[in-house]
Amino acid sequence: MTKTAASENNLKEINKKDRILDAAEELFAQHGYDGVTIRQIAKAAEVDVALANYHFGKKLDLFHAVFDRRAQLLSDTRRQLLLSEQDAPQTLEQIIEAFLLPLKMAQQTGDAGWRNYLALLAYVMTSPVWNKIMMDKVFDKRVHEFIEALKNVLPNANEEKLHWCYHYMSGALALTLAQTGRIDRLSMGKCESTDFDTAYKLMVPFLAEGFRKVCG
Amino acid sequence: MTKTAASENNLKEINKKDRILDAAEELFAQHGYDGVTIRQIAKAAEVDVALANYHFGKKLDLFHAVFDRRAQLLSDTRRQLLLSEQDAPQTLEQIIEAFLLPLKMAQQTGDAGWRNYLALLAYVMTSPVWNKIMMDKVFDKRVHEFIEALKNVLPNANEEKLHWCYHYMSGALALTLAQTGRIDRLSMGKCESTDFDTAYKLMVPFLAEGFRKVCG
DNA sequence: GTCTATAATCAGATAGAC
DNA sequence: GTCTATCTGATTATAGAC
Numbered sequence: 001m002t003k004t005a006a007s008e009n010n011l012k013e014i015n016k017k018d019r020i021l022d023a024a025e026e027l028f029a030q031h032g033y034d035g036v037t038i039r040q041i042a043k044a045a046e047v048d049v050a051l052a053n054y055h056f057g058k059k060l061d062l063f064h065a066v067f068d069r070r071a072q073l074l075s076d077t078r079r080q081l082l083l084s085e086q087d088a089p090q091t092l093e094q095i096i097e098a099f100l101l102p103l104k105m106a107q108q109t110g111d112a113g114w115r116n117y118l119a120l121l122a123y124v125m126t127s128p129v130w131n132k133i134m135m136d137k138v139f140d141k142r143v144h145e146f147i148e149a150l151k152n153v154l155p156n157a158n159e160e161k162l163h164w165c166y167h168y169m170s171g172a173l174a175l176t177l178a179q180t181g182r183i184d185r186l187s188m189g190k191c192e193s194t195d196f197d198t199a200y201k202l203m204v205p206f207l208a209e210g211f212r213k214v215c216g
Numbered sequence: 217m218t219k220t221a222a223s224e225n226n227l228k229e230i231n232k233k234d235r236i237l238d239a240a241e242e243l244f245a246q247h248g249y250d251g252v253t254i255r256q257i258a259k260a261a262e263v264d265v266a267l268a269n270y271h272f273g274k275k276l277d278l279f280h281a282v283f284d285r286r287a288q289l290l291s292d293t294r295r296q297l298l299l300s301e302q303d304a305p306q307t308l309e310q311i312i313e314a315f316l317l318p319l320k321m322a323q324q325t326g327d328a329g330w331r332n333y334l335a336l337l338a339y340v341m342t343s344p345v346w347n348k349i350m351m352d353k354v355f356d357k358r359v360h361e362f363i364e365a366l367k368n369v370l371p372n373a374n375e376e377k378l379h380w381c382y383h384y385m386s387g388a389l390a391l392t393l394a395q396t397g398r399i400d401r402l403s404m405g406k407c408e409s410t411d412f413d414t415a416y417k418l419m420v421p422f423l424a425e426g427f428r429k430v431c432g
Numbered sequence: 433g434t435c436t437a438t439a440a441t442c443a444g445a446t447a448g449a450c
Numbered sequence: 451g452t453c454t455a456t457c458t459g460a461t462t463a464t465a466g467a468c
Contacts, residue, residue: 016433030344034250037461048435053463055433119344126342128246128335131396143402163403164418170398171391172384180347182386186359187379202380206426213425214418232451253443264453269445271451436467443460450453 017055019045022113024052024066029119033063033130064134067124070117071138077101078142082149092153092208096169099146100200102177107196115179115194122178125170150211157215165214169207176203233271235261238329240268240282245335249279249346280350283340286333287354293317294358298365308369309424312385315362316416318393323412331395331410338394341386366427373431381430385423392419 023045027036038059042049056062081098097104102121106114124130147162154162179193191198239261243252254275258265272278297314313320318337322330340346363378370378395409407414 032248032250032343034248035345038463039461049462050435050464051433057463059462122342125398126338126391126394126396127248128394128396129251131398132401135398136401140402159403160406160414161418163399163407164415165422166402167391167399167407167415168388168419168422171388173387174391175342175383175387178342178344180342180344182341182347182351183379183383185348185352186356186382187375190376191379191383198376199380199383202377202430203384205429206381206384209425209429210422213421254445255443265444266446266453267451273445275444434468437465439462439464441461441463444458446457447455448453449455450451 016045016047016051020047020052020055020062021066021069022116024062025069025113025120026116028063028066029116029123032123032127038062067120067134068137070114074102074105075138075142077105079145082142082145090149090153092150092211093204095146095149095153096204096207096211099142099169100173100203102173103196103200103203107200118177119179122174122176125174126178150215154211154215161215165211168210172203172207232261232263232267236263236268236271236278237282237285238332240278241285241329241336242332244279244282245332245339248339248343254278283336283350284353286330290318290321291354291358293321295361298358298361306365306369308366308427309420311362311365311369312420312423312427315358315385316389316419318389319412319416319419323416334393335395338390338392341390342394366431370427370431377431381427384426388419388423 020041024036024041027041027044030036038052039049041062042052045052052062056065078099078101081101082095102118106118124134143166147159147166150162150166151157176196176199181193183191184193236257240252240257243257243260246252254268255265257278258268261268268278272281294315294317297317298311318334322334340350359382363375363382366378367373392412392415397409399407400409
């Protein structure tokens with residue numbers, strides 16, 4: 001019981017490794033890779049500067065560690081949703097819903113860690129340099145499965161149009177994940193960047209009709 | 217005529233101020249504000265390091281100078297397009313076309329300077345920190361005009377849905393402007409990030425139908 | 433695992449000569 | 451306007467004590 005008490009008392013002190021990842025996740029998402037120093041990350045995580053290096057090596061390796069931590073889980077869950085419904089008759093809306101999983105995930109967990117990660121994902125998606133380095137690692141397979149699934153419900157579509165429509169969807173998704181706060185300011189409070197629930201519910205029909213128009 | 221000859225001979229050497237802006241534009245767009253040093257910019261512009269400071273002051277001031285250079289022109293042109301058609305009966309497609317002006321502009325000029333600037337605009341649009349600082353300066357008025365114009369053709373829409381749909385449009389536009397090259401890789405060459413012509417032509421009907429579905 | 437101390441480098445900014 | 455030289459501070463990364 002001493003053990004338990006000690007664990008509880010030091011709850012904030014244990015697992016420094018994870019705290020480094022959490023702090024890095026938030027700061028990288030907000031300011032980008034070059035906008036953050038290891039010292040800032042260490043300070044936010046309330047650990048020593050040298051500890052980040054001890055656990056993760058170079059700054060670039062830490063960045064990869066942060067990105068990879070949730071990428072595989074995201075991709076796997078997306079795959080499950082996409083393929084589990086495959087035998088059942090899928091509508092265009094259902095396929096898109098499955099792909100917009102990050103939004104649903106954030107809206108359900110309400111976890112700040114996931115919210116930060118999704119903003120980081122948006123950063124990587126929209127950056128010319130990081131997109132090339134990071135996105136292919138895990139997400140490519142899911143995108144190809146998504147495009148294939150779309151062909152079944154949009155038999156008249158050609159590859160070029162499908163890819164452009166996927167690109168528009170990807171952009172709408174990325175800006176949502178980024179949570180820039182712009183929609184809050186423009187709408188004068190009527191909408192909120194962090195309201196993934198509404199973002200998700202309106203986005204599905206918006207995109208589905210766009211796909212139908214261009215690829216129908 | 218000596219003057220002319222001298223001007224022509226030194227064509228590459230004159231206008232160092234503009235060369236600094238051009239180089240900064242390209243590098244900031246590619247690597248972000250913190251990913252670029254003044255020394256890199258000076259080297260790319262083939263000028264001395266101290267010259268950037270002489271002309272533009274601090275690094276942050278240079279960043280603003282780069283952003284502002286084309287922002288006002290972009291906003292003004294957008295305003296002209298939106299209001300010139302106001303008396304004539306406007307369709308939803310026409311309104312969206314007017315707002316997607318950056319794409320048309322880049323596709324028509326074929327200018328590398330504009331292409332770089334649009335990538336920089338995408339960087340600012342998707343960054344939580346820069347969006348807040350830079351976007352309100354010039355573009356807010358145009359967005360509100362755009363929303364107002366939409367109300368005429370979508371009389372049943374409410375403010376919240378209109379703003380979310382604008383947000384999706386903004387995301388699709390931003391990712392297009394960013395030219396990350398991802399669509400090239402995913403489509404295995406069938407689409408190109410720099411093909412603003414196609415991006416524009418497919419984007420208008422895609423978005424218009426989305427607006428109709430959600431705000432109709 | 434954790435921290436102190438430090439090496440080596442590079443950043444932004446400017447003073448001052450021309 | 452342009453360049454040389456330099457100041458000041460911060461950054462990554464690591465070696466070594468505990």
